[in-house]
Amino acid sequence: MMNETLAIQLDGVEQSRSNFKLGPLHMSIPKGYITAIVGPNGCGKSSTFRLMLDLDKADKGTIELLGCNVNQGMDTELKKRIGYLHDQSSSHENNMIGAAKAEFHRFWYDDWDINRYRELLHILEVEDHLMLGKMSKGMRRKFEFALALAHGPELLLLDEPSSGLDPLAWKTMIEVLHRYMDRGDRTILMTSHIIEEVKRLADYIVFMAQGRVLGMYEKDELFSSWFTLFVSGAELTAKKAAELPGQCGVEHAGATTFRITTNKAAEAEEWCAAEGYQIVSRQALELDEIMSALLQQDRLHSRRN
Incomplete structure (x- = not known):
């Protein structure tokens, strides 16, 4: 049984590809805190997220999210408890209107909060009547950030959340994330290469390089x-x-x-x-x-x- 104080646990996780080997990864992410994974580009941060979300399969090891083993697949109920902001927008959605994508998301999440969604759009200064492909990179990032938060997930996975944002939008995003964490029972795991972002947000820092974890530390320590x-x-x-x-x-x-x-x-x-x-x-x-x-x-x- 998974430790109830942990939101995520990776034990001996490996994935081998022709040009890259990830792992073995051992990672224990505590509940109720913000943990940041930092490391050089190509070190395996995004690949680790994809394994956690069952978008790719590990060759070895076990992955547990919110007490559920995802090695055999991630069921719908578990997915509803997680929010995910991927590192790159999907080009095949470029011709979709933002509001239409929001309606699609609303269908899948029982806890979708339309008032919270509209509030986030207002705070982030996003117009969802535009086609996604017509949004600036920063606006689209903020729109997808709002989608990831609108159902109040227990676990929020953010892959380079500030990518494409100007300093003012980045500051606003940080304020939103601090408010999201106020309840004390939510968890954020994020990747970032921006030092100030990590210093202002993270409680714990995981260092990765060449597909391996070099160490995990409490930030102040x-x-x-x-x-x-x-x-x-x-x-x-x-x-x-x-x-x-x-x-x-x-x-x-x-x-x-x-x-x-x-x-x-x-x-x-x-x-x-x-x-x-x-x-x-x-x-x-x-x-x-x-x-x-x-x-x-x-x-x-x-x-x-």
Whole structure:
């Protein structure tokens, strides 16, 4: 039986294609929070969403959403509990009027809220009397975002939600998502390559690269743990600097000073004090710098194995 505190659980999920292997993926996404998957283009983020939604089939492993195993297919009742914003609009819908697509969605969802839908269109400044193909990229994105939210899903999957949006529309979308989460029993899993978006929205961050999960972290803990320290000491050597707790990279920064990246900042500072080394300065790492350090660690680990 699935852990009731989890909205999504992937265990040993693999998918092999001629030009790409995804997995094995192990991922536990908690209920009631916003989790963001970040990683380079082509790392498998969108493919993972497609497996979760049973749009593609995994070769190995199990996938559970909201307590239901989707390996044998996703039934209609489960689909009604999920909202999905895909990364690209469907070109075959270009000749459809927005309102007509909304009516189609309304047919499938028992909890479709027409008042909420109209409210979202107003907030997002969307006109659904236009043909989808005549909408700007940003307007179409906002329209499809409104569709994904209008039935009040328990689980919302957002694949690059801010793609094509201007800064004002992006800010409005964030406000809408915060309101959506106010009840406390809803879950968002999103992918994004925009650092500010992740920092403002996510409670948890999953790093992916080359079809694998590099790690999952609570956001505040992540940013309080990853630092670059400039450490100085008359007896300090590169070999000794490599012993610093959480060390992820050591570089010379002067005759007796080293630039050391660590993912255990508090322990590293205690170690420096105990060893008698001076921390000249400290710099918190940004999300892209943490991603780069994790990728470097992963490459080193792969070479060793």
